[in-house]
Amino acid sequence: MSHALVLENVRVSRGGAEIIKGVSAEFPAAGITAICGPNGAGKSTLMAAAANLLPHDGKTTFNGRRPNATELSFMPQALGLRAQLSVLEVVLLGRLDKLGWSLRPADIDAADAAMAAVGITEFAARRVDTLSGGQQQLVLLAQRLIRRPEILLLDEPTSALDLRRQLLVLDILKTYAEENGAVVAVVLHDLSLAARYSSNLLILHEGRSACLGHPSHVLDEPLIRSVYGVDAEILFTSGGTPVIAPLSPSETPRTKSLDKFPYRQETNGLRST
Ligand SMILES: Nc1ncnc2c1ncn2[C@@H]1O[C@H](COP(=O)(O)OP(=O)(O)OP(=O)(O)O)[C@@H](O)[C@H]1O
Structure with missing residues (x-):
């Protein structure tokens, strides 16, 4: 696993309107590509087109050809799971194409490991339709992870998660990308x-x-203002973690508890001191 997913001049029309108007981008292997933008900007549409689930013009290639279903796994925006299946069964469906009449220990082990990684082991025997929205989101992530795809596209995988689990999931995805040389793209x-x-x-x-x-090269306050229509400050915690702080018109343009740095002038990735 080490190829980029390449989108060339992707165009998508829906309901008579052009939604994606010629997007070209490369999603490199071994890291996370974040896809952001305001409501209605076309994030989900672009991701569905990249997953080849929507008719589109232009090309999406991986290693010089269209990615196939075993290479690519797509997790859509969270929808309520109504299946009368246990969590373990839903996670195992991630390997549906490899399952036989009897379960192999390797499949159970993979499901157990994925459930443990996302912290849902205690729900293994519970019916998935009895879980909360955030718990269901973690089940679907575990299901995608046991496929071990070379390309993992996830539409808002943290939308229903609390603070700790948002970090947990993004840590898992970053590690997955880095350790496997996989392409991971996430709408956030x-x-x-x-x-x-x-x-x-x-x-x-x-x-x-x-x-x-790279976010340290492209993300700045004028861009946020022009795309989102809000003023924001890019700040860093004492640990060097970037924080994008949107300001309401009534707020003064300074947040005193955090330091502010010239974000775009950093050339070596995000500031880390
Ligand atoms: N089936 C459809 N028919 C017509 N228009 C559609 C259809 N699906 C989406 N759209 C429109 O396409 C545009 C992009 O939608 P999309 O869901 O890709 O946006 P998004 O950036 O993911 O938004 P959000 O942040 O709200 O999830 C929106 O204006 C939406 O109304």
Whole structure:
């Protein structure tokens, strides 16, 4: 696993309107690409097209050809799971194409490991339709992880999660990408999480790419203002973690508890001191 997913001039039309208006981007292996942008910018549409689930113009290639179903796994935005199956059964469905009439110990072990990683072992025997939205999101992530895809595309995988689990999931995805040389692309609304975890940031605005590159190189306050229509400050905690702080018009443009640094002038990744 070490190839990039390459999108070339991707265009998607729905309901008679062009939603994605010619997006070209490379999602490198061994890191997270974050896809951000306002509501309706086209993030889900682009991701579904990249997963080849929507008709589109342009090309999506991996290793010079269209990725196949065993290489690519897509996790859509959270929808309530209504299946009358146990959590373990739902996770095992991630290996449906490999399952036989009897379960192999390796499949059970993989499911156990994935459930443990995302912290849902205690729910293994519970019916999935009795879980909360966040717990179901973790079940679906475990299901995708046991496929061990070379390309993992996830549409808002942290939308239903609490603070600790948002970090847990993004840590898992970053490690998965780095250890396996996999392409991981994640739609996120939280720019702080995107700046913290991604090595590649695509911001979509009205169906077009507003920026693409390492967050420390492309994310700045004028860009946030022009794309989101809000003033924001890019700050760093004492531990060097970037925080994108949006300001309401009534707020003074300084947050005193955090230091502010010239984010774009950093050339060696995100500031770490
Ligand atoms: N089936 C459809 N028919 C017509 N228009 C659609 C369809 N699905 C999505 N759209 C439109 O396409 C645009 C992009 O939608 P999309 O869901 O990709 O946005 P998004 O950036 O993921 O938004 P959000 O952050 O709200 O999830 C929106 O204006 C939406 O109304």
